[in-house]
Amino acid sequence: METRQNLRFVGHTTARKDGVAKVTGSAQFVHDMALPGMLYGKLVRSPHASARIVRIDTQAAEAMPGVRAVLVGGELNAKIGLYVRDKDILARDFVRYQGEAVAAVAATEEWIAEEACRAIRVEYEVLPPVLDPRQAMQPDAPLVHPDLEQYHCLKGVFCPQPKTNIAHQQKIRKGNVVDGFAQSDLVVETRFYSPPVQHVALETHTCIAQALPGDKVEIWSSAQSPFTLRNLFSLCFGLAQQDVRVHVPYVGGGFGGKAGIHLEPLAYALSRKAGGRPVKLLMSREEEFNTMPSRQGLFSHYKTGVSKEGKILALQIEYYWDAGAYADYGVNVGRAAAYSGAGPYQIPACKIDSFVVYTNKVFGTAYRGFGHLEVLWGIERNMDILACRLGLDPVEFRLRNVLMPGDTTITGEPITEHTGRPDFCLKQVAEAIHWQGWQSEEQRIRARSQGVARGKGVALLHKAPAMPPATSSAVLLKFNENGSVDLLTSIIDYGQGTYTAMAQAAAEELKIPLEKVNVPWDSDTAFTPYDWQTVASRGAFMGCRAVIAAAQDALRQIKETASQVLRCSVEDLVCENEMVSLAHRPDIRLAYADLVMGYVYPNGNAIGGPVIGFGRYIAQGLTHLDPETGQGLPALDWTYGAHGVEIEVDLATGDIKILQLATSLDVGQVLNPQALRGQVIGGVVQGIGSALYEELQFSPQGELLNPGLLDYKIPTARDLPESMQQSYVLTKQPDGPYGARGVAEHPMISVPSAIGNALYDALGLDFFQLPLNAERVCLALQQGGNEMPR
Amino acid sequence: MIAPLAYTKPRSLAEALELLQIAHSLPLAGGTDLLVELKKSNKRPALLVDLKGIPDLDELALTADRGLRIGANVTMNRLIESGELVSAFPALTDAAMTVGTDQIRNRATVGGNLCHASPSADLAPPLFVLDTQLVVASLQGERRIPISALWQGAKQNTLQPGELIVQIEVPWPGAAAKMAFLKKMRTAGHDLALVNMAGLLDPVQGRCRICIGGCACTPVLLPGTDTLYQESRDPDQLTARLLALAEATIVPIDDVRASARYRREIVAVFLQRLLKLLAVETKGWGRC
Amino acid sequence: MLNPLEQTIISLQLRVNGLPVQEDVPAQMTLLEFLRQRLRLTGAKEGCGSGECGACTVLLDGRPVNACLVLAAEANDAEIRTIEGEARDGRLTPLQQAFIEHGAIQCGFCTSGMVLSAQALLERNPHPGREEIVEAIAGHLCRCTGYVQIVEAIESVAGKGS
Incomplete structure (x- = not known):
C-alpha cells in the first residue's frame, strides 16, 4: 500500500487512550470484577509430577456449608487444546505435572472454597517422571500421553508421533548439508540450553464463567484472544459459537501467556454444576507458576560448516523443546522457531529438526518472542564462537552472512529490497557501543588483576508473525451524533498500545481529531468484530490495515450522502477537518456531524443513515510449510534488529552490571515514538530477566522449587542498564500500515545472546547455558568455562 | 486467604502478655512475615495479639x-x-x-x-x-x-x-570501632540474602567481630576473632586466618537460591571486602 | 472485657480518601480485601499476596504499605489513601498527568501502586533525585514498561515547583 508524507497523527507521540482510566484506578480488570451471586472457585493440585490417580474422596468437601459444586476429572469428558487436543479440564486417571488441577470447588466465599479443597483427599500412585526432553525421546522413556494417537490435532500442520513423547517434529531442508560440510574449511559443533521461564504478567490468569439456560455461556476473561478462546471452548463442549459470548475488558499483561484457552472450561463446568451461578477462578501467584503455562525450555545442537573466507556453507540443527505435559502453543513454537531457526543469515545448505517433546513439567506456551529468544541464544552465541575460530571480527563475520536482497531464507522465501535490513541494524548498534573488536587476552589479564572486567557484544535478531497463513482481522468504526467514532475491535490491548495506534490511524484516515476516536476496552464476541488472536506482533499491523479499510468505507458512506445533498459526484468530494467539501469549491461543504446519522433536509426529509465503517484484512500470499522440507512462505512481515551491549563483571562475585544497551530495529515506520520506545525498553528489560535471572527450577522428582516471586526474580527498577539507546531503520513494509512492521516481541529477542557475547569479550569464556546469573559466572570463572549442556 | 481467627490490640505490655497465655495465640508485629505464613502454611492461630498498641x-x-x-x-x-x-x-x-x-x-x-x-x-x-x-x-x-x-x-x-x-x-561499640555490612542478592532489587555479613573492628579495644548469615541454620558469629586480631594485626595474615576460620565454621547448604559452593565463595569474597571496608571506609550501601 | 477469642468481627473506624468509614469486618480480612471487596475500591490489585510485587500498595498514614500484608483491623483509626482518591473533581494530579504524558503506563496493573508510592515520595521530598525515585518504586514490579518512562514521569514532577 502507498506510504504518505505529512501524516498528522501517525508517526507522532500521542497520549495513550487508556491513560486516564489507568492512572485513576478506574480501569476494570477481570481481577476486579464481581457479579451478583458469584461463586469462588479453587483448585486441588497434584503434588506429583507423574502419578496415577487412585481415588478422590470429595465427601467432606461436599458436606461443607457454602460449597456449591465439587468437581473431579472423571465427570468431564472433554479435552481441550489449541493444536493438539491433549488436555483434560481436570486431570483424569493420570496427573502429568506437579501443579496440575485434579479437583475443583465452587463456594460462596473464597476461604470456604479453599477449606473445601483442603478437605478433598486424593490418593496417588506415584510414577517416575520424565523431565528432560532428550531423555523423553529415548525408546524406553515413560510415555506422558500413552494414547497420543487418539487425540485430535491440526492435521497437515502438526504431527504427534504415536507411542512416543514427540508432540511435533518440524523439518527444514534446504540444499545438501553433507556436501556443505565436505566443502567447509571448518566444522564446529556447539550445544546450548535455555531454561523454562514464566511470563509474570502482573495480573494472574482469571476468568468468570456462567452457564445460562439453553446451553448458552457467558465468559469474562483476562485473555488475549476472545475469538480463539470462544472457538476452542465451543469445540470442547460441543456448543454453538453463537451461544458462547466472551468479554475481555482491561487485561493486566499477557506476553503470550493469556493466548488460547486456559481456565474458562473449568469455570464453566463449575458454574453448570452449581446451577448456573457465575464462578470466578483467579490464580494465586503460586498457581500462576505451578499450574499455568510457562515458556518452554530448549536444548539446541548446532553443527556449522564455514569456509575460511567466513561464509557459512552448511548448518545442521536439532532443537529439543521441553513442551511439558501438554502441547498448547508449544508445537507451534517448535514450528515457528524452526523456520526462523538459522537466524537472519543466508545459509546455502540447512537441515533443521525441531522436536517438541512432552515431559512431566508444567506445560509450555507462547511467550513474547515465540521461541526466538531461545533459538537466537544459541545461534548468536554460535556466530561469535565461529567468528572467533575463524579469527574474524564477529560484526564482520555476521555482515558476510547476513540476509541481503537477492538471498533466500531457509524456507525458500526470496529476500527483496523491501524485506528489511538487518545489516543496518547491526552497524547502528556496533557504532552505538563503539565496537572495535574483541579485546586481547593481555587486556583481559590486566582487567582480572583489578577485579573488574568489561566487555562488549552484539547480536542480531529476526522474527515474523508465527501464525497460520490465513489469519484475519476486522474493525468497525461506528459514528456518533457529533461526528466522533467508536472503534470496535477484538484485538486486545493488554498494554502494548495497539488501540492508541489504531485510533491514530482512524483519526488520520477519517480526518478527525484524535480525541474524537473512542476505543472501548471492552471486546465482546457478540458485538466486536472477529479477530483471530492478539499474538505474534500482528495486532498493530493487521489492526491498522483493517482500520484504514474501515475508514475508507465510512468516508464512502459519508460522501455518498453528501453527494446527494451537494448535488455533485462522489469523486469530486474531499474530506478534511471533519468536513466533506467539493474539491474545487472548499466553501461548499458539510460537517460530518450533519451526515453521520443521516442528512435531514429543512422540511424533514432524510437520506442516508447511521454511518458504520467496516474494514478487514487477511494475511495474504502465505502458505503452509511442506511437511518434509519446510519450504514455503510463512512470514507476513520480517522485523530485523540488533542489540549491542557493554557490561562490567565483578570477577569475584560473578555479578554482571549492564553499562549500556543499544537496540536498533527495522520497524518500517514509527507509528507512535513514545509508545514504541516504551515497547522497546520494556522488551529489553524483560530480555534482561531471561538473560540474567529467570529460570524455573525443578527438583529431581519434577517439583517446581521456585513457584513465586520470592525465589523467581524479575528485574526491578534497580536492575536497569546504566543507559539504553534505541534507533530505528525504516525500510517500508509494502503492505504494512504506513509501511510499518510488527515490533512488539522483538526487543526481547537476542538480549541474552548480546550479553553472552559481551561476557566472552570480558572474560574470554564461552557461556552456553542461561541464565547468566552471578553464581554461574562466578563458578565458570573458577572452572575455566561454562559447560555445554550434555 | 487467611482462615478465620480473632484479633485483639492490647494497650499495655501486661495486657499483651496476659493475652499471649491463651492457647493458639500469636503476637502480630509488622505482619510482613506472619501474614504470608498464615496465607500459605497450615498455621492456624486462634488469636492474633497486635503489639502495635503498646x-x-x-x-x-x-x-x-x-x-x-x-x-x-x-x-x-x-x-x-x-x-x-x-x-x-x-x-x-x-x-x-x-x-x-x-x-x-x-x-x-x-x-x-x-x-x-x-x-x-x-x-x-x-x-x-x-x-x-x-x-x-x-x-x-x-x-x-x-x-x-x-x-x-x-x-x-x-x-x-x-x-x-x-x-x-x-551497647556503644566505642569511638574507634568501625563496622560494615554486606549482602549478596540475586538481583539488585529486593531479595533475601544468599549471604550477609557484618563486621566490627576496634583497633583501640582490640576487638574484631565477624558475623555471617545465610550459611548455617543460624547466623554465625565467628569464634575467637578478638584473639586472632590481637595476635596479628597484619591485614594479610588476619585476612588469611579469618578466611580459614570462616571456611571451617560455616555449613552452607544447596538450595533454590544458591549452591553451598557459591555461598562459600561469596563468604570468602565478602570477608576480604569487609576487612578492606573496616580498614578504610564504613559508609555505603553494602549491596553487592 | 470481651473474651478475646470471640473478637472475630472487628468494628472498624478509619478514613479512606478523606471520608470516614465504619464497617464490621472479619478479623482475618486484609486491608486489601476490605478495600476491594467491601468498599469496591479496586485500584489496588493483588499481584502476589506476599509483599513482593507492590501492586496492592496504598498509603497508610501517608506511608506506602502492601495492603495484602496488613489486616483491615490493623488499619483501625488510620488514614488510608488509595488511587481512587488522588484525582479530585475529575482533575488529575500533576503526577497522574505526568504518567500519561511520559508513556509511563502499559497494562496498568502496577500503575495505581506506582503512582501512590511516587506521590508519597514527592510529598516527603518534593525534589528527589533519580536514586531516591528508583528506591521509592523498587518495590513495585512492572513487567511491561521497563520502568524508564515511569522514572522519567516522576522526575518531571520532581523537577517542577518550589
Whole structure:
C-alpha cells in the first residue's frame, strides 16, 4: 500500500487512550470484577509430577456449608487444546505435572472454597517422571500421553508421533548439508540450553464463567484472544459459537501467556454444576507458576560448516523443546522457531529438526518472542564462537552472512529490497557501543588483576508473525451524533498500545481529531468484530490495515450522502477537518456531524443513515510449510534488529552490571515514538530477566522449587542498564500500515545472546547455558568455562 | 486467604502478655512475615495479639551512657530515617535498608525480624557483632539474653510461649570501632540474602567481630576473632586466618537460591571486602 | 472485657480518601480485601499476596504499605489513601498527568501502586533525585514498561515547583 508524507497523527507521540482510566484506578480488570451471586472457585493440585490417580474422596468437601459444586476429572469428558487436543479440564486417571488441577470447588466465599479443597483427599500412585526432553525421546522413556494417537490435532500442520513423547517434529531442508560440510574449511559443533521461564504478567490468569439456560455461556476473561478462546471452548463442549459470548475488558499483561484457552472450561463446568451461578477462578501467584503455562525450555545442537573466507556453507540443527505435559502453543513454537531457526543469515545448505517433546513439567506456551529468544541464544552465541575460530571480527563475520536482497531464507522465501535490513541494524548498534573488536587476552589479564572486567557484544535478531497463513482481522468504526467514532475491535490491548495506534490511524484516515476516536476496552464476541488472536506482533499491523479499510468505507458512506445533498459526484468530494467539501469549491461543504446519522433536509426529509465503517484484512500470499522440507512462505512481515551491549563483571562475585544497551530495529515506520520506545525498553528489560535471572527450577522428582516471586526474580527498577539507546531503520513494509512492521516481541529477542557475547569479550569464556546469573559466572570463572549442556 | 481467627490490640505490655497465655495465640508485629505464613502454611492461630498498641515497644533512643535501645516495634524505616543512627550504627541501618521493599520497611519491625529467626535475617549480623542483648518479657518478668541465644535453628527461636522480645539493647561499640555490612542478592532489587555479613573492628579495644548469615541454620558469629586480631594485626595474615576460620565454621547448604559452593565463595569474597571496608571506609550501601 | 477469642468481627473506624468509614469486618480480612471487596475500591490489585510485587500498595498514614500484608483491623483509626482518591473533581494530579504524558503506563496493573508510592515520595521530598525515585518504586514490579518512562514521569514532577 502507498506510504504518505505529512501524516498528522501517525508517526507522532500521542497520549495513550487508556491513560486516564489507568492512572485513576478506574480501569476494570477481570481481577476486579464481581457479579451478583458469584461463586469462588479453587483448585486441588497434584503434588506429583507423574502419578496415577487412585481415588478422590470429595465427601467432606461436599458436606461443607457454602460449597456449591465439587468437581473431579472423571465427570468431564472433554479435552481441550489449541493444536493438539491433549488436555483434560481436570486431570483424569493420570496427573502429568506437579501443579496440575485434579479437583475443583465452587463456594460462596473464597476461604470456604479453599477449606473445601483442603478437605478433598486424593490418593496417588506415584510414577517416575520424565523431565528432560532428550531423555523423553529415548525408546524406553515413560510415555506422558500413552494414547497420543487418539487425540485430535491440526492435521497437515502438526504431527504427534504415536507411542512416543514427540508432540511435533518440524523439518527444514534446504540444499545438501553433507556436501556443505565436505566443502567447509571448518566444522564446529556447539550445544546450548535455555531454561523454562514464566511470563509474570502482573495480573494472574482469571476468568468468570456462567452457564445460562439453553446451553448458552457467558465468559469474562483476562485473555488475549476472545475469538480463539470462544472457538476452542465451543469445540470442547460441543456448543454453538453463537451461544458462547466472551468479554475481555482491561487485561493486566499477557506476553503470550493469556493466548488460547486456559481456565474458562473449568469455570464453566463449575458454574453448570452449581446451577448456573457465575464462578470466578483467579490464580494465586503460586498457581500462576505451578499450574499455568510457562515458556518452554530448549536444548539446541548446532553443527556449522564455514569456509575460511567466513561464509557459512552448511548448518545442521536439532532443537529439543521441553513442551511439558501438554502441547498448547508449544508445537507451534517448535514450528515457528524452526523456520526462523538459522537466524537472519543466508545459509546455502540447512537441515533443521525441531522436536517438541512432552515431559512431566508444567506445560509450555507462547511467550513474547515465540521461541526466538531461545533459538537466537544459541545461534548468536554460535556466530561469535565461529567468528572467533575463524579469527574474524564477529560484526564482520555476521555482515558476510547476513540476509541481503537477492538471498533466500531457509524456507525458500526470496529476500527483496523491501524485506528489511538487518545489516543496518547491526552497524547502528556496533557504532552505538563503539565496537572495535574483541579485546586481547593481555587486556583481559590486566582487567582480572583489578577485579573488574568489561566487555562488549552484539547480536542480531529476526522474527515474523508465527501464525497460520490465513489469519484475519476486522474493525468497525461506528459514528456518533457529533461526528466522533467508536472503534470496535477484538484485538486486545493488554498494554502494548495497539488501540492508541489504531485510533491514530482512524483519526488520520477519517480526518478527525484524535480525541474524537473512542476505543472501548471492552471486546465482546457478540458485538466486536472477529479477530483471530492478539499474538505474534500482528495486532498493530493487521489492526491498522483493517482500520484504514474501515475508514475508507465510512468516508464512502459519508460522501455518498453528501453527494446527494451537494448535488455533485462522489469523486469530486474531499474530506478534511471533519468536513466533506467539493474539491474545487472548499466553501461548499458539510460537517460530518450533519451526515453521520443521516442528512435531514429543512422540511424533514432524510437520506442516508447511521454511518458504520467496516474494514478487514487477511494475511495474504502465505502458505503452509511442506511437511518434509519446510519450504514455503510463512512470514507476513520480517522485523530485523540488533542489540549491542557493554557490561562490567565483578570477577569475584560473578555479578554482571549492564553499562549500556543499544537496540536498533527495522520497524518500517514509527507509528507512535513514545509508545514504541516504551515497547522497546520494556522488551529489553524483560530480555534482561531471561538473560540474567529467570529460570524455573525443578527438583529431581519434577517439583517446581521456585513457584513465586520470592525465589523467581524479575528485574526491578534497580536492575536497569546504566543507559539504553534505541534507533530505528525504516525500510517500508509494502503492505504494512504506513509501511510499518510488527515490533512488539522483538526487543526481547537476542538480549541474552548480546550479553553472552559481551561476557566472552570480558572474560574470554564461552557461556552456553542461561541464565547468566552471578553464581554461574562466578563458578565458570573458577572452572575455566561454562559447560555445554550434555 | 487467611482462615478465620480473632484479633485483639492490647494497650499495655501486661495486657499483651496476659493475652499471649491463651492457647493458639500469636503476637502480630509488622505482619510482613506472619501474614504470608498464615496465607500459605497450615498455621492456624486462634488469636492474633497486635503489639502495635503498646507504647513501651516504640522507643528508639540513643544515649551516651546506655547506647542504643530499640523498641521491638520500631520499623526498618524508622531506623533508617534516624540520621543519628545512620552515623552511629551504619552497619545496622545499611542492613535495615536491604530488608524487603520500601512498603515492607514501613511495616516490618526489628522485633519481628529477629523473632522470625531466619538464618539470613539481615539485622542479625550487625546486631551479633555489636554484642546486642535482647530484653525478653513474660508474665514472670523480664530477662536479658544475648542475641545469639535467640536462634534455635532455621526459623525457630528459643522464646517460650508467652514470651516477647520487648527491647533490643545495643551497647556503644566505642569511638574507634568501625563496622560494615554486606549482602549478596540475586538481583539488585529486593531479595533475601544468599549471604550477609557484618563486621566490627576496634583497633583501640582490640576487638574484631565477624558475623555471617545465610550459611548455617543460624547466623554465625565467628569464634575467637578478638584473639586472632590481637595476635596479628597484619591485614594479610588476619585476612588469611579469618578466611580459614570462616571456611571451617560455616555449613552452607544447596538450595533454590544458591549452591553451598557459591555461598562459600561469596563468604570468602565478602570477608576480604569487609576487612578492606573496616580498614578504610564504613559508609555505603553494602549491596553487592 | 470481651473474651478475646470471640473478637472475630472487628468494628472498624478509619478514613479512606478523606471520608470516614465504619464497617464490621472479619478479623482475618486484609486491608486489601476490605478495600476491594467491601468498599469496591479496586485500584489496588493483588499481584502476589506476599509483599513482593507492590501492586496492592496504598498509603497508610501517608506511608506506602502492601495492603495484602496488613489486616483491615490493623488499619483501625488510620488514614488510608488509595488511587481512587488522588484525582479530585475529575482533575488529575500533576503526577497522574505526568504518567500519561511520559508513556509511563502499559497494562496498568502496577500503575495505581506506582503512582501512590511516587506521590508519597514527592510529598516527603518534593525534589528527589533519580536514586531516591528508583528506591521509592523498587518495590513495585512492572513487567511491561521497563520502568524508564515511569522514572522519567516522576522526575518531571520532581523537577517542577518550589
